[in-house]
Amino acid sequence: MRVGILGGGQLGWMTILEGKKLGFEFLVLEENTRAPACKVADGCFTKERLEEFFRLCDVITYEFEHVDEEVLNFVSPKLLPSIDVLKIKRSKVQEKLFLERLGYPVPRFTHCTLKDLKNKLEEFGLPAVVKSESFGYDGKGLYRVYTLEDIQSIIQNHKPDEVFLVEELIDFDFEISIVGARDKEGNILTYTPTYNYNHSGILLYNYTLEEDVKQAEEIFMQLAEDLRYVGILAIEFFYAKGKVLINEIAPRVHNTGHYTLDGSYTSQFENHVRAICGLPLGSTKLKAPSGMVNLLGLSLEDIPIHELLSIEGTKLYYYGKEKRPRRKMGHVNVVSEDYQSLKEKVQKVLQTIYTGIIFGYGRLQGYAQPT
Structure with a gap:
């Protein structure tokens, strides 16, 4: 093959x-x-x-x-996954329209061109999140708008005829992801959901959840079936007041599933290959509580590798890319025997990597500690 x-x-x-x-x-x-x-x-x-x-x-x-x-x-x-799925995802507007049409829970939204944005926001209400329809990822093309004056930064960076998705700004408790696989026979397996923490729109760390998020898992199963999906699928959710809203879907292997390389019996990457090649899916069960910390904008020389790898249960994955501010240069996986020690280790990895480090958007201060 x-x-x-x-x-x-x-x-x-x-x-x-x-x-x-x-x-x-x-x-x-x-x-x-x-x-x-x-x-x-x-x-x-x-x-x-x-x-x-x-x-x-x-x-x-x-x-x-x-x-x-x-x-x-x-x-x-x-x-695989099919071009039909990819075409839905390539437009944030089409993605939300598709999900809404099938009855999935999503934030209130609308869409418009940049030249109509001011009028649309006056009608829609503030605060809001404004996202580029295409090519926006890892915080790029994403703007939080609290006053109409805030749209000046959008005007400076985009053309008048560009299309934007406008969403209500959700006051969520936390963000979670579910990664799972559907094979050619229609069998679906999901991995343990993760709590995600983002910094300036980009994932900084995540770890597997102890809590049951049955509603999100049911949504995953139904959406994978509705899409007649084959391969790994990831869904990011906002968890607010006991309910979930879909933030976005990703029809591919996903950053929030990197922990599966060391924490699960079969990684998301292997299961993606198994699914698209017609093989049975491997077990997605969790071997041990697991987490991941992204290396953002850091070269190997910037990382205290000896100190980092001295933390029990850590494993470094360095991608070998050209260094740029806030770019995902690698990640560190963390496994532990229980959730309390896992959170302590994730926090120690964060402190080891980022204390005193300056991102492209300013100093990283007071990152949310695992709780």
């Missing part, structure tokens, strides 16, 4: 490393031949060799939603 991956980032890198355990070959379509996934793939192809890439692959998947439209249409006969 030969698996193709669209995109050469760290998600592809981990998918290949986990998938090779099954004896498969992996080819990557990526313009940057020094990207993480290209370093471990059996072959790396640029768009000029798209036809050859397609011909050599038995099945093709993606590690990032924003793939060239021409490429997507060309490879769609072999693409």
